[in-house]
Amino acid sequence: MATDSWALAVDEQEAAADSISTLQIKDTLEENGTAGSTVNKTEESSTAAKSEPDAPTKTTDEDEKDDKAAQSLLNKLIRSNLVNTTHQVEVLQRDPNSPLYSVKSFEELRLKPQLLQGVYALGFNRPSKIQETALPMMLAEPPQNLIAQSQSGTGKTAAFVLAMLSHVDPNKKYPQCLCVSPTYELALQTGKVIEQMGKHYPEVQLVYAIRGNKLQRGMKLQEQIVIGTPGTMLDWCIKFKFIDPKMIKVFVLDEADVMIATQGHQDQSIRIQRTLPKDCQMLLFSATFEESVWNFAKRIVPDPNIIKLKREEETLDTIKQYYVQCTSKEEKFQALCNIYGAITIAQAMVFCHTRKTAGWLAGELSREGHQVALLSGEMQVEQRAAVIDRFRDGKEKVLVTTNVCARGIDVEQVSVVINFDLPVDREGNPDNETYLHRIGRTGRFGKRGLAINMVDSKFAMNVLTRIQEHFNKKIEKLDTDDLDEIEKISS
Ligand SMILES: Nc1ncnc2c1ncn2[C@@H]1O[C@H](COP(=O)(O)OP(=O)(O)OP(=O)(O)O)[C@@H](O)[C@H]1O
Numbered sequence: 001m002a003t004d005s006w007a008l009a010v011d012e013q014e015a016a017a018d019s020i021s022t023l024q025i026k027d028t029l030e031e032n033g034t035a036g037s038t039v040n041k042t043e044e045s046s047t048a049a050k051s052e053p054d055a056p057t058k059t060t061d062e063d064e065k066d067d068k069a070a071q072s073l074l075n076k077l078i079r080s081n082l083v084n085t086t087h088q089v090e091v092l093q094r095d096p097n098s099p100l101y102s103v104k105s106f107e108e109l110r111l112k113p114q115l116l117q118g119v120y121a122l123g124f125n126r127p128s129k130i131q132e133t134a135l136p137m138m139l140a141e142p143p144q145n146l147i148a149q150s151q152s153g154t155g156k157t158a159a160f161v162l163a164m165l166s167h168v169d170p171n172k173k174y175p176q177c178l179c180v181s182p183t184y185e186l187a188l189q190t191g192k193v194i195e196q197m198g199k200h201y202p203e204v205q206l207v208y209a210i211r212g213n214k215l216q217r218g219m220k221l222q223e224q225i226v227i228g229t230p231g232t233m234l235d236w237c238i239k240f241k242f243i244d245p246k247m248i249k250v251f252v253l254d255e256a257d258v259m260i261a262t263q264g265h266q267d268q269s270i271r272i273q274r275t276l277p278k279d280c281q282m283l284l285f286s287a288t289f290e291e292s293v294w295n296f297a298k299r300i301v302p303d304p305n306i307i308k309l310k311r312e313e314e315t316l317d318t319i320k321q322y323y324v325q326c327t328s329k330e331e332k333f334q335a336l337c338n339i340y341g342a343i344t345i346a347q348a349m350v351f352c353h354t355r356k357t358a359g360w361l362a363g364e365l366s367r368e369g370h371q372v373a374l375l376s377g378e379m380q381v382e383q384r385a386a387v388i389d390r391f392r393d394g395k396e397k398v399l400v401t402t403n404v405c406a407r408g409i410d411v412e413q414v415s416v417v418i419n420f421d422l423p424v425d426r427e428g429n430p431d432n433e434t435y436l437h438r439i440g441r442t443g444r445f446g447k448r449g450l451a452i453n454m455v456d457s458k459f460a461m462n463v464l465t466r467i468q469e470h471f472n473k474k475i476e477k478l479d480t481d482d483l484d485e486i487e488k489i490s491s
Contacts, residue, residue: 073189082155089133103132104126106126130150137307138283143250152287158197160283176224177252180251181229182254187227207227211232219242237275245276257286260293342486372397376402416449416452417439422463432471
């Protein structure tokens, strides 16, 4: 296929994606004026969050698009620290005979002093678990390829940013590192980390290869690091030749699991990769590692070392589970009020099936005098981040949300989870995984948690029974008209 025809196809694809969404980025996110960033922000929009502010209230979870990119951005926006992890690192070396290095301090990595200063300025005292093993591999000579998987917030971004900054030659004024991110906003977030970590290394410059950042035809980029989305990056390499791919030393593909969720991104990334020299270091990161991600990773990264951080098994062992039998949503609301009247609940998350129910319930609860936060799919990502942030700070005591909206978001201090509606999939079958994930968050770190399920129909009772069977754990019946009985559950 001629270069121009596929580039046109990419353009059309991106334009179509852009027209769906209208995410506004807060000023704080757009402060990218430093380190030579040449970004034209006026034309940007994104596929990260498909918000529909004027759309009528939808009634099914189906409408609440499980948008991985939005979720990932949300987690980044609200996170101020490393995720607490006791996970084990699993390492698969390309050459099992070569010694495996891991470092316990940043000094051991012999970083450039400007970069060490940047690391400390960010408040990092020591490498995170994934960084302990990944950094020596990434900084090794000759460079090693790496596929790394660990949950969000474990320090992957900081690790590859440090690797890119370490590998560039600031005296050479052309691109040497390419970093591909699934969306404009995620690229911007990574760019921010590059700017912060490279704060004391101003000779290294960064440019954003994103739609709307229009460069003059025929120009050659002078910045050493280019970060962007696959379509534009590909154009800049092949169609416009702003970048000479043959000079690239490090290629990073971030958020591979999000990347493959967008049609076309996979092909574009592979096409970029094919233009790079054989000895270019290929690094791929992903929060999850299902088969599709793995297949993609293998095509992008030849002869990889592989690092995996195992996710902690969620368990229902430390959680007391109850159900309350009702006949309507009004009765469920009353039961909820009774529970609140009888026991002191530090913070609770209440899950509803639809946005409509969530909105209604939040309204009723605040009329009862509760400090309620509502997290809903129609909110823009940044509004959602603000809501979670306030809840995490304890400004609100109850967070009402829908399952889709809150998936993958960790609020660890919650002591009670209430399933106002039980989680079901689109066919109406019990969604055991979501149940475990919702409930599992209450019993973290050995603390005892409490989960209360509201049942208002034969259908819901059947779902509950199947959940019980699946986990082989009894869910006790709770009579919410009996205050003594409710009091007992909190002891
Ligand atoms: N060694 C470290 N010490 C302290 N904080 C760190 C360290 N490494 C990273 N962090 C901080 O922890 C948070 C998560 O790190 P980072 O964004 O690199 O994780 P991630 O695995 O890339 O997550 P995501 O997949 O969501 O991007 C950030 O706020 C980052 O500044």
